[in-house]
Amino acid sequence: MTSERLTGVPASPGRAAGVVVRMPARVPEPRTSRLTGDAEAAVRAVEEAAAQVEADLADRAGRASGTAADVLAVTAAMAADPTLAAGAARRVREDRLTPERAVWDAAGSVASQLESLGPPMSERARDVRDVRDRIVAALTGAAPPGVPDPGHPFVLVASDLAPADTAMLDPAVVVAVVTARGGPTSHMAILARALGIPAVVALPGAADLVDGEEVVVDGTVGSVLRSPSAEDVEHARDRVVAATFDGHAATRDGVAVDLVANVADPAEARAAAAAGARGVGLFRTEFCFLGRGEEPGIDEQVAAYRAVLSQFPGQRVVVRTLDAGADKPLRFLTPDHEDNPALGVRGLRTAVAHPDVLDRQLDAIARAAAAETAEVWVMAPMVATVDEARDFAAACEAHGLHQPGVMIETPAAALQARHVLAEVAFASLGTNDLTQYTMAADRDLAGVAALSTPWQPAVLELVRVACEGGAVHGAPVGVCGEAAADPLLAPVLVGLGVASLSMTPRALAEVADTLARVTRDECTELARLVLDRPTAEAARDAVRTRLLP
Incomplete structure (x- = not known):
């Protein structure tokens, strides 16, 4: 055949x-039928089913770690959202709908509202429908998704x-x-x-x-x-790379490349250390905050941060301050509603209205750093201006944190890198958002998926500009976005001037294997090759032809 x-x-x-x-197939849509029994009993059935789904998802979150745990915690919180339960209860009482139909219609209303907001909140509509299916399955006895x-x-x-x-x-x-x-x-x-x-x-x-x-x-x-x-x-x-990563990576001619890990909680930190990572290029601190109605105390934050830092004695750990907003809303910090939250109050911008939250987090990071031997660097997410970089560096210095940095996730920060990096010690490219903002393409939307790739020549040109801006001041620029885990793209990024690649620990061995097969000059040649290509597909094909049999 x-x-x-x-x-x-x-x-x-x-x-x-x-x-x-x-x-x-997903849980089938319930028929529109009217309630014949007690409405309050039906409302209680909805509440009990939602609580059952929340408990199941929370249990899964407790057994997961890192990004998986965060995702499950957010989904569990969605199952407990009173908006969905209240909408279903109203439809039961006023329209006499059956519990499963009431939940279906209420969820449809919530999902439509989220979709009207545009990305990234429109992404949550899919999660609402997933929660809907789980609640309907619990009500009807059907197999859950x-x-x-x-x-x-x-x-x-x-x-x-x-x-x-x-x-x-x-x-x-x-x-x-x-x-x-x-x-x-x-x-x-x-x-x-x-x-x-x-x-x-x-x-x-x-x-x-x-x-x-x-x-x-x-x-x-x-x-x-x-x-x-x-x-x-x-x-x-x-083609499966069976080799383990020993913590060292270099090009074929012996030029060292710093490969480190992205981690999101203590469990992922332990896994990264076990995988051979000799440091952390992105420590996401949101795990302390997500799914909560109030800010965690300083002592609680210190204990959480120490649990990660302790896994890397004497090694560099780059701690990112709270990246709230957009698809990670927090009731005590971010606005209840924004028409376009991807372009709204997120990341470092939350410190404008809530400087005390950032101040307490920096205090906790400084205390954790003093208690451990890891070399702690701190960076702020969603920086767009020189003033933001300067203010963040001053806030870090006030807490005795002497290695401040910024995430470059906006074209503005990349284009102004030579000025931004005059104010801080380093930068890390968040290629997920940098791609999204450069290409004006929602990263979860299939219709623009071909645009949502860091292979886009415009994105790689911004990487080059950012690295050149850092070189003016001797400030290293790394990559901590998902692009770092692409074994074909890794040598291109090195050729563009990227100093470190931070990735999921599972990708370390394959990226190291790819880099070991090229020289530093070949990395530079590959970078020139992709920048000279007019499309992402042409750029990827050119590198694939060179590197893969």
Whole structure:
């Protein structure tokens, strides 16, 4: 049988061969029928079902770690959101709808409101519908949404995956993920990379893949091969990098490259240390704050930060201050409503109205740093101006934190890097948001998934400009966005002047393996090659031709 290659958008690197298992159909829409019994009993049934779903998701969050735990905690909080329960209760009492129909309609109203806000809040509409399906399943006794369990390893194929499902994927069973929708920097893609599962998103023809057929998935280049030959399958297995990472990475001619880890909580810090990471390029501190109605106390923050710092004695840990807002709202810090929260009060901007929250966090970071031996650097998210960088550096200095830095996530910060980096000691490129803002493309929207890639020449040009700006002051510029975990893109980033690459620990070995096969001059040549290409696809193809057999 002749093989057929489908091409989508690469989302998580790696190759895998396996049989297709499709995601089961979602919970069916309940019929519109009227309540015949006690309305208050029906309201209580809704409340109990929502509480059951919240408890299940919270339990999953407790058993997960890092980004997966954060995603599950946010979804659990959504199940407990009184807006959904109140909307369902009103429909039961006033319209005499059955509990399941009332929940369905109430969730539809909430999801529509979120979609009207635009990205990134529109992304939460999918999560609302996932919670809706779980509550309806609890009310009707139907099977709840979830990843199938056929009893053998498989390639999971779906229209899209809710974060709550992706967070619980077992990489020993789900060898690859293919979706018809989504983008390369969506929560699903980020979680797949953290789990080391190859993934392709926005794949035309995904709906045609059938249960039981064998495919080869290449998440590095974004392809799915149908009816592969035995040689194709064997080649896919041979490309798996089995080597472990010993903490050191260098080009073929011996130029060292600093590979470090992204971590989101103490459990991920332990996993990163066990994977050979010799430091942390991005410590996300949101785990202390998410899912809470009030700010954690300083002592609680100190204990949490020390649990991460203690895993890296004598090594650099870059702590990012609270990145609230947009898709991570906090009731005590961010506005209740913004028409376009992706362009609103988020990251460092929350300190304008709440400088005390930043002050207390910097105090906690300083205390944790004093109690441990890790070399602590601190950076602020969502910086756009020189004034913001200068003010943040002064706030850090006031707390005895002498290595302040900024996230470069906006084109403004990249273009002004030579001025911004005159005020701080270092910068780290957050390529997920930098790509989103540069290309004006929602990272979760399948319709613009081809735009949502750091291979875009415009994005890579901004990386180059930012690195040149840092070089003026001898300030290192790293990458802590998901682009750092792409083994094809890593040598390009090094060639553009990036000083360090911070990634999910599972990607360290493969990125180190790729860098060991090229010289420093070849990295520079690859960088020139991609900047000279007019499109992201042409840039990726040019590097793939050079690096892959």
